[in-house]
Amino acid sequence: xxxxxxxxxxxxxxxxxxxxxxxxxxxxxxxxxxxxxxxxxxxxxxxxxxxxxxxxxxxxxxxxxxxxxxxxxxxxxxxxxxxxxxxxxxxxxxxxxxxxxxxxxxxxxxxxxxxxxxxxxxxxxxxxxxx
Amino acid sequence: xxxxxxxxxxxxxxxxxxxxxxxxxxxxxxxxxxxxxxxxxxxxxxxxxxxxxxxxxxxxxxxxxxxxxxxxxxxxxxxxxxxxxxxxxxxxxxxxxxxx
Numbered sequence: 001x002x003x004x005x006x007x008x009x010x011x012x013x014x015x016x017x018x019x020x021x022x023x024x025x026x027x028x029x030x031x032x033x034x035x036x037x038x039x040x041x042x043x044x045x046x047x048x049x050x051x052x053x054x055x056x057x058x059x060x061x062x063x064x065x066x067x068x069x070x071x072x073x074x075x076x077x078x079x080x081x082x083x084x085x086x087x088x089x090x091x092x093x094x095x096x097x098x099x100x101x102x103x104x105x106x107x108x109x110x111x112x113x114x115x116x117x118x119x120x121x122x123x124x125x126x127x128x129x130x131x
Numbered sequence: 132x133x134x135x136x137x138x139x140x141x142x143x144x145x146x147x148x149x150x151x152x153x154x155x156x157x158x159x160x161x162x163x164x165x166x167x168x169x170x171x172x173x174x175x176x177x178x179x180x181x182x183x184x185x186x187x188x189x190x191x192x193x194x195x196x197x198x199x200x201x202x203x204x205x206x207x208x209x210x211x212x213x214x215x216x217x218x219x220x221x222x223x224x225x226x227x228x229x230x231x
Binding site for chain 1: 160163164165166167170171173174175182186205206207208
Protein backbone atom coordinates (compact mmCIF):
# COMPACT_ATOMS: atom_id res chain seq x y z
CA UNK A 1 0.00 0.00 0.00
CA UNK A 2 1.24 3.50 -0.68
CA UNK A 3 -0.02 7.05 -0.54
CA UNK A 4 -0.61 8.41 -4.03
CA UNK A 5 -3.31 11.01 -3.42
CA UNK A 6 -4.05 13.89 -1.09
CA UNK A 7 -7.00 16.23 -1.35
CA UNK A 8 -8.11 19.75 -0.57
CA UNK A 9 -11.77 20.77 -0.43
CA UNK A 10 -12.31 23.68 -2.78
CA UNK A 11 -15.35 25.91 -3.24
CA UNK A 12 -14.96 26.02 -7.05
CA UNK A 13 -12.95 23.51 -9.05
CA UNK A 14 -12.19 25.77 -12.02
CA UNK A 15 -11.06 28.63 -9.78
CA UNK A 16 -8.98 26.15 -7.78
CA UNK A 17 -7.33 24.78 -10.91
CA UNK A 18 -6.34 28.32 -11.93
CA UNK A 19 -4.90 29.11 -8.50
CA UNK A 20 -3.10 25.81 -7.98
CA UNK A 21 -1.54 25.90 -11.48
CA UNK A 22 -1.14 29.58 -12.47
CA UNK A 23 -0.21 30.87 -9.03
CA UNK A 24 1.24 27.95 -7.07
CA UNK A 25 2.86 26.36 -10.12
CA UNK A 26 1.43 22.83 -10.01
CA UNK A 27 0.48 21.04 -13.26
CA UNK A 28 -2.84 19.50 -14.15
CA UNK A 29 -2.60 15.70 -14.19
CA UNK A 30 -6.10 14.23 -14.41
CA UNK A 31 -9.31 15.92 -15.44
CA UNK A 32 -12.20 13.47 -15.74
CA UNK A 33 -15.79 14.55 -16.09
CA UNK A 34 -17.91 12.90 -13.40
CA UNK A 35 -21.10 14.75 -14.21
CA UNK A 36 -21.65 17.01 -11.24
CA UNK A 37 -17.94 17.36 -10.54
CA UNK A 38 -14.56 16.54 -12.04
CA UNK A 39 -11.85 14.15 -10.92
CA UNK A 40 -9.32 16.92 -11.01
CA UNK A 41 -5.76 16.45 -9.82
CA UNK A 42 -2.55 18.45 -9.97
CA UNK A 43 1.06 17.42 -9.40
CA UNK A 44 4.31 19.17 -8.68
CA UNK A 45 6.37 19.81 -11.84
CA UNK A 46 9.33 18.46 -9.82
CA UNK A 47 7.53 15.12 -9.35
CA UNK A 48 5.08 14.59 -12.22
CA UNK A 49 4.62 10.94 -11.17
CA UNK A 50 4.50 11.78 -7.48
CA UNK A 51 1.57 12.27 -5.12
CA UNK A 52 -1.43 13.87 -6.80
CA UNK A 53 -3.44 16.59 -5.14
CA UNK A 54 -7.16 16.18 -5.71
CA UNK A 55 -9.10 19.46 -5.96
CA UNK A 56 -12.24 18.09 -4.42
CA UNK A 57 -15.56 19.96 -4.26
CA UNK A 58 -16.58 21.07 -0.75
CA UNK A 59 -20.26 20.51 -1.51
CA UNK A 60 -20.86 18.17 1.44
CA UNK A 61 -22.79 20.25 4.02
CA UNK A 62 -20.23 19.50 6.74
CA UNK A 63 -17.26 20.62 4.66
CA UNK A 64 -17.74 24.38 4.67
CA UNK A 65 -18.34 24.86 8.41
CA UNK A 66 -15.30 22.65 9.02
CA UNK A 67 -13.17 24.74 6.66
CA UNK A 68 -14.38 28.00 8.22
CA UNK A 69 -13.59 26.75 11.72
CA UNK A 70 -10.02 25.98 10.66
CA UNK A 71 -9.61 29.39 9.02
CA UNK A 72 -10.98 31.06 12.18
CA UNK A 73 -8.12 29.62 14.18
CA UNK A 74 -5.56 30.16 11.42
CA UNK A 75 -5.06 26.41 10.94
CA UNK A 76 -3.78 25.30 7.52
CA UNK A 77 -5.62 22.43 5.85
CA UNK A 78 -2.38 20.95 4.54
CA UNK A 79 1.28 21.77 4.01
CA UNK A 80 3.53 21.82 0.95
CA UNK A 81 7.31 21.55 0.90
CA UNK A 82 9.33 24.38 -0.64
CA UNK A 83 13.09 25.02 -0.87
CA UNK A 84 12.98 28.51 0.60
CA UNK A 85 9.95 29.80 2.50
CA UNK A 86 11.00 33.47 2.38
CA UNK A 87 11.57 33.41 -1.36
CA UNK A 88 8.34 31.52 -2.07
CA UNK A 89 6.41 33.96 0.13
CA UNK A 90 7.78 36.91 -1.83
CA UNK A 91 6.95 35.20 -5.12
CA UNK A 92 3.36 34.42 -4.07
CA UNK A 93 2.86 37.88 -2.61
CA UNK A 94 3.79 39.19 -6.06
CA UNK A 95 0.77 37.27 -7.33
CA UNK A 96 -1.44 38.98 -4.75
CA UNK A 97 -1.62 36.00 -2.38
CA UNK A 98 -2.68 36.84 1.20
CA UNK A 99 -0.61 35.47 4.08
CA UNK A 100 -2.00 34.90 7.59
CA UNK A 101 1.42 33.94 8.89
CA UNK A 102 4.66 35.49 7.71
CA UNK A 103 7.69 33.21 7.36
CA UNK A 104 8.53 32.10 10.89
CA UNK A 105 11.32 29.97 12.23
CA UNK A 106 9.71 27.25 14.34
CA UNK A 107 12.64 25.27 15.71
CA UNK A 108 13.82 22.92 12.94
CA UNK A 109 11.42 24.27 10.29
CA UNK A 110 10.47 27.59 8.78
CA UNK A 111 6.79 27.93 7.88
CA UNK A 112 4.37 30.44 6.45
CA UNK A 113 0.59 30.25 5.89
CA UNK A 114 -1.43 31.67 3.01
CA UNK A 115 -5.02 31.72 1.74
CA UNK A 116 -5.68 29.52 -1.32
CA UNK A 117 -8.73 31.65 -2.30
CA UNK A 118 -10.85 28.45 -2.29
CA UNK A 119 -11.65 28.48 1.42
CA UNK A 120 -8.43 27.01 2.84
CA UNK A 121 -5.29 28.13 4.52
CA UNK A 122 -2.19 26.32 3.26
CA UNK A 123 1.19 26.05 4.94
CA UNK A 124 4.51 26.07 3.15
CA UNK A 125 7.48 24.64 5.03
CA UNK A 126 11.20 24.03 4.65
CA UNK A 127 13.66 22.40 7.00
CA UNK A 128 16.25 24.83 8.32
CA UNK A 129 19.94 24.26 7.59
CA UNK A 130 21.52 22.74 10.69
CA UNK A 131 23.61 25.55 12.17
CA UNK B 132 -9.80 52.63 32.61
CA UNK B 133 -10.91 50.75 35.73
CA UNK B 134 -7.66 50.85 37.62
CA UNK B 135 -8.90 49.24 40.82
CA UNK B 136 -10.96 46.49 39.17
CA UNK B 137 -8.56 45.85 36.32
CA UNK B 138 -5.35 45.52 38.21
CA UNK B 139 -6.31 42.21 39.84
CA UNK B 140 -7.05 40.68 36.42
CA UNK B 141 -3.82 42.11 35.13
CA UNK B 142 -1.65 40.44 37.75
CA UNK B 143 -3.60 37.21 37.51
CA UNK B 144 -3.07 37.22 33.76
CA UNK B 145 0.67 37.81 34.17
CA UNK B 146 1.05 35.19 36.91
CA UNK B 147 1.08 32.30 34.44
CA UNK B 148 4.34 31.45 32.63
CA UNK B 149 2.58 30.27 29.45
CA UNK B 150 0.68 33.56 29.24
CA UNK B 151 3.92 35.49 29.68
CA UNK B 152 5.45 33.46 26.84
CA UNK B 153 2.46 34.33 24.65
CA UNK B 154 3.09 38.02 25.36
CA UNK B 155 6.82 37.53 24.59
CA UNK B 156 5.96 35.98 21.23
CA UNK B 157 3.50 38.76 20.40
CA UNK B 158 6.23 41.25 21.29
CA UNK B 159 8.44 39.57 18.70
CA UNK B 160 5.70 39.74 16.07
CA UNK B 161 2.42 41.50 16.71
CA UNK B 162 -0.77 40.11 15.15
CA UNK B 163 -0.75 36.31 15.16
CA UNK B 164 -3.37 33.65 14.52
CA UNK B 165 -4.11 31.04 17.19
CA UNK B 166 -2.26 28.54 14.97
CA UNK B 167 0.91 30.61 14.91
CA UNK B 168 0.83 31.20 18.67
CA UNK B 169 0.40 27.45 19.32
CA UNK B 170 3.18 26.63 16.85
CA UNK B 171 5.61 29.03 18.49
CA UNK B 172 4.85 27.73 21.99
CA UNK B 173 5.40 24.12 20.93
CA UNK B 174 8.32 24.50 18.55
CA UNK B 175 10.25 27.25 20.35
CA UNK B 176 9.40 26.63 23.97
CA UNK B 177 8.38 22.98 24.15
CA UNK B 178 5.00 23.96 25.60
CA UNK B 179 2.71 21.26 24.25
CA UNK B 180 -0.54 22.66 25.64
CA UNK B 181 -3.73 21.86 23.77
CA UNK B 182 -5.17 24.40 21.40
CA UNK B 183 -8.15 24.74 23.74
CA UNK B 184 -5.84 25.51 26.67
CA UNK B 185 -4.02 28.19 24.67
CA UNK B 186 -7.36 29.59 23.57
CA UNK B 187 -8.36 29.90 27.25
CA UNK B 188 -5.07 31.63 28.06
CA UNK B 189 -5.81 34.09 25.26
CA UNK B 190 -9.27 34.73 26.77
CA UNK B 191 -7.68 35.58 30.13
CA UNK B 192 -5.17 37.92 28.47
CA UNK B 193 -7.96 39.56 26.51
CA UNK B 194 -10.09 40.02 29.65
CA UNK B 195 -7.12 41.73 31.32
CA UNK B 196 -6.81 44.02 28.31
CA UNK B 197 -3.31 42.75 27.47
CA UNK B 198 -4.27 41.49 24.05
CA UNK B 199 -6.79 42.62 21.50
CA UNK B 200 -8.42 40.38 18.94
CA UNK B 201 -8.75 41.84 15.45
CA UNK B 202 -10.99 40.32 12.81
CA UNK B 203 -9.87 40.83 9.26
CA UNK B 204 -12.36 39.22 6.91
CA UNK B 205 -12.31 35.52 7.70
CA UNK B 206 -9.09 35.72 9.72
CA UNK B 207 -8.57 36.46 13.41
CA UNK B 208 -5.35 38.02 14.71
CA UNK B 209 -4.15 38.59 18.28
CA UNK B 210 -2.38 41.84 19.09
CA UNK B 211 -0.39 42.86 22.14
CA UNK B 212 -1.70 45.80 24.15
CA UNK B 213 0.80 46.82 26.79
CA UNK B 214 -1.20 49.89 27.86
CA UNK B 215 -2.64 48.28 31.03
CA UNK B 216 0.93 47.88 32.28
CA UNK B 217 1.01 51.66 32.53
CA UNK B 218 -1.09 51.22 35.67
CA UNK B 219 1.84 49.44 37.28
CA UNK B 220 4.24 52.20 36.27
CA UNK B 221 1.85 54.92 37.43
CA UNK B 222 1.33 53.29 40.79
CA UNK B 223 4.88 52.46 41.79
CA UNK B 224 7.39 53.82 39.31
CA UNK B 225 5.94 57.28 38.77
CA UNK B 226 3.72 57.98 41.80
CA UNK B 227 5.04 61.54 42.18
CA UNK B 228 3.69 62.44 38.76
CA UNK B 229 0.16 62.14 40.05
CA UNK B 230 0.77 64.76 42.78
CA UNK B 231 2.34 67.75 41.05
